[in-house]
Amino acid sequence: MFIAFVGNAFAEVPAGDYLSGRPILRIEYQQSNIFDTSDPSTSSWPYRLANALHVTSREAFIRSMILFSEGEPWDPVIAAESARILRSLDFLNPVFIEARPESEGVVVSIRTHDQWTLQLGAKFGIQGSRKNYSVKFEEENFLGWGRGITLEYRKDHERSTWTYIYSDPNLFGSRWRGRVLFADASDGHREEVLAERPFFSLATPKAWGGEWKNWRQIEYLYGDGNQVAGGHRDFRLLRLWWGTRLPAPEKTVRRLSAGFHLDDRKFSDWYRESSPAPFPTPDNVKISGPRLDFEQSEDRYEVLSGFRGWSAQEDIAFGNTLRAGVTFSHPEFGGDIPRLVFEGSWAYRVQKNGWLLMGDIWTSGRLDDGSAANVITGFQAAASQLGPRGWQLRLLVEDSIDLDRENQLTLGADRGLRGWDPDIFDGTGRAVFNLQWRTLLKEEFLNLFSIGIVLFADAGKTWGARVGPGTDGIRVDAGVGLLADMTHIGVSNVLRLDVALPDDGGGVTIIVTSSALF
CATH class of the missing domain: 2.40.160 (Porin)
Structure with a gap:
């Protein structure tokens, strides 16, 4: 189980990594599910059920998001930025990218830890006399491919709204991103489309x-x-x-x-x-x-x-x-x-x-x-x-x-x-x-x-x-x-x-x- 408190910032890789410039011989991926069921404290059935219901992020998806590939020279700065990109998805945390020497090159290890991404149920919020609630189905990492699907009913002090959202951080495995939103509200509607590289x-x-x-x-x-x-x-x-x-x-x-x-x-x-x-x-x-x-x-x-x-x-x-x-x-x-x-x-x-x-x-x-x-x-x-x-x-x-x-x-x-x-x-x-x-x-x-x-x-x-x-x-x-x-x-x-x-x-x-x- 990962938890750390620091009074100083830390980087994923040393600034003066002596392995810089060596060719990347291979990349090893280690995707961890939400809970470590080999740990006695998280081995009981609720934790195993949560893991069983969750699809761990796929290796192909993680590969499509990083900035380097096999055969390229190892660069710790690019590795650190790749880790930031993975963390920015909001469902991979912590993320570690490290290199070790092998022969005349390096082997890169990418370790990611999935967060629970399926929200199925109700939410209730209070700010003084103002209240809101919502009933939502949201999956931020659909089938482990990073795609987001949302179906939500929300009621607050201004309106009640049905919202439908689909998002993809790498359309068709490319660097293109897309998002489509449609909302039908008691006082109107919203439509949004985004496509960008x-x-x-x-x-x-x-x-x-x-x-x-x-x-x-x-x-x-x-x-x-x-x-x-x-x-x-x-x-x-x-x-x-x-x-x-x-x-x-x-x-x-x-x-x-x-x-x-x-x-x-x-x-x-x-x-x-x-x-x-x-x-x-x-x-x-x-x-x-x-x-x-x-x-x-x-x-x-x-x-x-x-x-x-x-x-x-x-x-x-x-x-x-x-x-x-x-x-x-x-x-x-x-x-x-x-x-x-x-x-x-x-x-x-x-x-x-x-x-x-x-x-x-x-x-x-x-x-x-x-x-x-x-x-x-x-x-x-x-x-x-x-x-x-x-x-x-x-x-x-x-x-x-x-x-x-x-x-x-x-x-x-x-x-x-x-x-x-x-x-x-x-x-x-x-x-x-x-x-x-x-x-x-x-x-x-x-x-x-x-x-x-x-x-x-x-x-x-x-x-x-x-x-x-x-x-x-x-x-x-x-x-x-x-x-x-x-x-x-x-x-x-x-x-x-x-x-x-x-x-x-x-x-x-x-x-x-x-x-x-x-």
């Missing part, structure tokens, strides 16, 4: 693809945690792109993409929930024109444990990551008015003395006939002690200029202010600070999950409220929670149960969710 590795020279989305649903605005206004939104998106890798210094990756971007949003029949009077309908927006995207990152990935969960391997990109994009929309290209649509982000990750330090800055918006519109700019600074216990803290601030009428920057349990219902505080700007201390209580409980306790305090503020009350100053809360790392049910699956007390004495707020705060 992406930058599947840092060294990939070219990429291209296309995406289509067509949505119709009712959008809502919130005040005091309740729906105060809403109306129909029709949304169409078309993206076509072609990208290339640019020359860059060693350990730096630069990419430039060009394409066409259509984003058409139409609004109608907006109303107030508590009044027969109509609500001002948001303005229609049609963006259509050429688009450019630039990305720069550093090839400084490390593998960590003890960050979001307790034991799963997580790939962290250290150093700087920069992304920027711009769309030139004009009536001659099919747009409504001349617009310049922009977005950009910068992220920085570094590890010091057992701490993971993170910084993020982002912005997005438009220039409509030269005037700023729907501009949202924010930053986040966070720090986390790695390992089985320690502190985590985060400060997030966002502000806006001329925010579109259908948008809000709300604050509540869904945004980190855990003592209050989701969307309870309205705003066109917000800030939230989170501080928590956590410790592992039991690792591999029943060989299913590791569980720990979290003590936390939050503080937050909104400003520029338009449709509901703001925070009227800084609001605070404090509470206690449980964090379970579902070590055999996918790397991204954590379970949080938080109980928080707000500063107004209004009673506890309970949160049950499978998403991590940090």
Whole structure:
């Protein structure tokens, strides 16, 4: 059974591997099922039944995802990236790729551990007074080929929805990826199609693809945690792109993409929930024109444990990551008015003395006939002690200029202010600070999950409220929670149960969710 806590990052292979350059004589694959039934603690019938119901990832599928083959020279950097690609599938963790000398070459060993990928049953979530449930059949690794199939019924405070999804990370054994989604909701529908040959590795020279989305649903605005206004939104998106890798210094990756971007949003029949009077309908927006995207990152990935969960391997990109994009929309290209649509982000990750330090800055918006519109700019600074216990803290601030009428920057349990219902505080700007201390209580409980306790305090503020009350100053809360790392049910699956007390004495707020705060 694998579990490890580290205060420092570790790599799958040594940086100065003396075997580099030797030819790969053969590749040996070792795929482990969910549980090791040779271990007495996981040899009873429930664990054997789980293994029997699960199809282990096929050797041919793993071979199709890695970046090297027999006869090529051994490169530990490419091996480490191949391990990251396998872990990014979210159902293989941990993954180890190692080489040993043999004759004049090397033999490569690839060891993968499958996670449970079949979800058949019901889910229930709580965030304050807001509840949701779903009944789902989902298989993320259908027949061991990495293909995803989802059939789900979900009901929440806004709508009930039947959703059907099919995805394939390597169509017909190629580097092409595809995804098809159809959703039939009580207030509309969604259709999505994606086909792309992406930058599947840092060294990939070219990429291209296309995406289509067509949505119709009712959008809502919130005040005091309740729906105060809403109306129909029709949304169409078309993206076509072609990208290339640019020359860059060693350990730096630069990419430039060009394409066409259509984003058409139409609004109608907006109303107030508590009044027969109509609500001002948001303005229609049609963006259509050429688009450019630039990305720069550093090839400084490390593998960590003890960050979001307790034991799963997580790939962290250290150093700087920069992304920027711009769309030139004009009536001659099919747009409504001349617009310049922009977005950009910068992220920085570094590890010091057992701490993971993170910084993020982002912005997005438009220039409509030269005037700023729907501009949202924010930053986040966070720090986390790695390992089985320690502190985590985060400060997030966002502000806006001329925010579109259908948008809000709300604050509540869904945004980190855990003592209050989701969307309870309205705003066109917000800030939230989170501080928590956590410790592992039991690792591999029943060989299913590791569980720990979290003590936390939050503080937050909104400003520029338009449709509901703001925070009227800084609001605070404090509470206690449980964090379970579902070590055999996918790397991204954590379970949080938080109980928080707000500063107004209004009673506890309970949160049950499978998403991590940090």
